[in-house]
Amino acid sequence: MDEYALAIGNGLKERAKELGRYGADKVFLADDPSLEPFNADYYRQVALDVTKKTGPSMILAAATSTGKDLAPRLAIHLNTAVASECTQLEVDNGQIVATRPAYAGKVLLKVKIKSTPNIATLRPNVFTAKEASPQRNPSVEQVGFSKPNSRMIVKEFVTHGTKKLDLTEASVIVSGGRGMGGPQNYKILEELAEAVGGVVGASRASVDAGWRPHSDQVGQTGRTVSPTLYIACGISGAIQHRVGMINSKVIVAINKDPEAPIFGFADYGVVGDVFEVVPALTREMKKFYAKN
Amino acid sequence: MRIIVCVRRVPDTAARIRIASDGKSIETSDAEFVINPYEEYALEQAVQLKEKHGGEVTVVTLGPEKSTQMIMKALALGADNAVHLRTEDPHGDPSSIAKAIANELKSHQFDILLFGKKGVDDDNQQVGQMVAELLDIPCVTQIVKLELSDGRAVAQREVEGGGIVVETSLPAAFTAEKDLTVPRYASLRELVAARKKPIVAREVQLQPPLLEIISVHNPPPRAPGKIVGKGVEAVPLLVKLLHEEAKVI
Numbered sequence A: 001m002d003e004y005a006l007a008i009g010n011g012l013k014e015r016a017k018e019l020g021r022y023g024a025d026k027v028f029l030a031d032d033p034s035l036e037p038f039n040a041d042y043y044r045q046v047a048l049d050v051t052k053k054t055g056p057s058m059i060l061a062a063a064t065s066t067g068k069d070l071a072p073r074l075a076i077h078l079n080t081a082v083a084s085e086c087t088q089l090e091v092d093n094g095q096i097v098a099t100r101p102a103y104a105g106k107v108l109l110k111v112k113i114k115s116t117p118n119i120a121t122l123r124p125n126v127f128t129a130k131e132a133s134p135q136r137n138p139s140v141e142q143v144g145f146s147k148p149n150s151r152m153i154v155k156e157f158v159t160h161g162t163k164k165l166d167l168t169e170a171s172v173i174v175s176g177g178r179g180m181g182g183p184q185n186y187k188i189l190e191e192l193a194e195a196v197g198g199v200v201g202a203s204r205a206s207v208d209a210g211w212r213p214h215s216d217q218v219g220q221t222g223r224t225v226s227p228t229l230y231i232a233c234g235i236s237g238a239i240q241h242r243v244g245m246i247n248s249k250v251i252v253a254i255n256k257d258p259e260a261p262i263f264g265f266a267d268y269g270v271v272g273d274v275f276e277v278v279p280a281l282t283r284e285m286k287k288f289y290a291k292n
Numbered sequence B: 001m002r003i004i005v006c007v008r009r010v011p012d013t014a015a016r017i018r019i020a021s022d023g024k025s026i027e028t029s030d031a032e033f034v035i036n037p038y039e040e041y042a043l044e045q046a047v048q049l050k051e052k053h054g055g056e057v058t059v060v061t062l063g064p065e066k067s068t069q070m071i072m073k074a075l076a077l078g079a080d081n082a083v084h085l086r087t088e089d090p091h092g093d094p095s096s097i098a099k100a101i102a103n104e105l106k107s108h109q110f111d112i113l114l115f116g117k118k119g120v121d122d123d124n125q126q127v128g129q130m131v132a133e134l135l136d137i138p139c140v141t142q143i144v145k146l147e148l149s150d151g152r153a154v155a156q157r158e159v160e161g162g163g164i165v166v167e168t169s170l171p172a173a174f175t176a177e178k179d180l181t182v183p184r185y186a187s188l189r190e191l192v193a194a195r196k197k198p199i200v201a202r203e204v205q206l207q208p209p210l211l212e213i214i215s216v217h218n219p220p221p222r223a224p225g226k227i228v229g230k231g232v233e234a235v236p237l238l239v240k241l242l243h244e245e246a247k248v249i
């Protein structure tokens, strides 16, 4: 089976070849200033053009805001279906059998698509990329892009304050809940996050209180994250929070209530006051990184 | 201004989820059903637009006969009328649902078409974009802000690391992210008034599903963790365990 990669964006020429290392036999590249940020009308056209040219049996995309916006549009034009946010893929008889969480992660569904191409979006950080071979040198084919008549004008990209790594991309997340007591106290979490190279997340209680922006919220109505290390500070561990972070590799909980539900699924728990334990952990981490 | 909101009926998110005896579906007989939470934001947005620009709000839902209670709730929250596309088995394929909804909407005139970002049951996040593509109208997903002026819409999507501002012509479709609006509560008076609002019901036949559920499983349990200790004294051991045992630092 041949694997093609399709890269859409602006200024990707240098990077397109890198996709070969991860297994692409050939890379299609649509590179144009108007392709950043994402415009659904443009991306749909490019992806459909390449699909028509190559007739794939499967189309995979990342389950990011872009991938999840685009995949269903392609599916409806190609008269097929999408398996969303897959966490596992198997191939049976040339067909994808995908595992995907539903009901906010309370159950896992195994699904199959009866039409071709099989389309799936894959949850970030769940599948690990193998560096296949650095010597591979796939051909890069430029895809002509003539701006279609779009009824959408993508005007600007706005950041929430200082640009930082997104929660879904971070390998360490330090999350604070109602137990942080107020917005000013998140400073100690920022310091811990900085010491471990992570970013700060939040529970809904702290977002609803206006302490943190909604984009920081982890959980059923916020982000689904799967970092290597998730440190929950002053978070009780409600089911709606749990579903957003349960796929983290290692979960640490700091909570003063030994009965807090979070201790039921954290790998490591410290019973104590965040205002004492978190600064101590920051100091200890700094010490650790100075040595290692 | 004509606004249509597509609402999905879902089990209450607090409900316990049990796998049905066929091993392929969820047992919902004892679940309480509600308006999908993302449509609460969408519906509130629709009602606010109506209050500001005048017009009419129609809710459209595809689901079993038992959806009436949820439709009443949507009407009490400010919708003027409803279309109920009835099917006893709304199987889990978003593309078939989208085709049936799009087919209905072809005979409606509207300026704004609103969806939730995703149904919190199957978590597909597909139907909105699919309906918009079938109707050939622009669609902006995951919006946290929507404003109208001079016959155009300006929406802000929430994406990784920030927001994207998108302007569209009308009619256009949008899918609501949490916090697009603050949903209101329906008063008793509005609940009573809702009973007089018109509901058009139509039987629909869904196309056979292209996406098939083979089986449903419980997620593997997470191994129980351990309490490292109490207070500041536990911190050195925690760091040691993270390094030597968990190997994450």
Ligand SMILES: Cc1cc2nc3c(=O)[nH]c(=O)nc-3n(C[C@H](O)[C@H](O)[C@H](O)COP(=O)(O)OP(=O)(O)OC[C@H]3O[C@@H](n4cnc5c(N)ncnc54)[C@H](O)[C@@H]3O)c2cc1C
Binding pocket: A176, A177, A178, A179, A180, A202, A203, A204, A205, A206, A217, A218, A219, A220, A221, A222, A223, A233, A234, A235, A236, A237, A238, A239, A240, A241, A244, A254, A255, A256, A257, A260, A272, A273, A274, A275, B013, B037
């Ligand atoms: C439809 C729906 C969707 C939801 N979606 C989400 C979601 O996406 N994300 C989410 O997080 N929640 C969500 N929730 C809310 C969820 O049910 C909880 O209410 C929320 O997660 C609680 O946040 P919390 O743990 O910060 O606060 P609390 O439950 O109040 O817990 C605070 C914790 O801090 C501890 N604490 C207090 N002071 C200290 C201290 N000084 N030191 C150490 N520990 C301390 C307490 O012991 C307690 O355990 C949702 C709810 C519903 C109904």
Ligand SMILES: Nc1ncnc2c1ncn2[C@@H]1O[C@H](COP(=O)(O)O)[C@@H](O)[C@H]1O
Binding pocket: B006, B007, B008, B009, B036, B038, B039, B060, B061, B062, B063, B090, B094, B097, B101, B114, B115, B116, B117, B118, B119, B120, B122, B123, B124, B125, B126, B127, B128
């Ligand atoms: N059965 C349905 N009836 C009406 N609207 C629906 C239905 N299913 C999905 N939708 C709409 O499409 C959005 C996305 O749904 P989904 O693709 O199932 O996650 C929902 O938030 C609803 O606005």
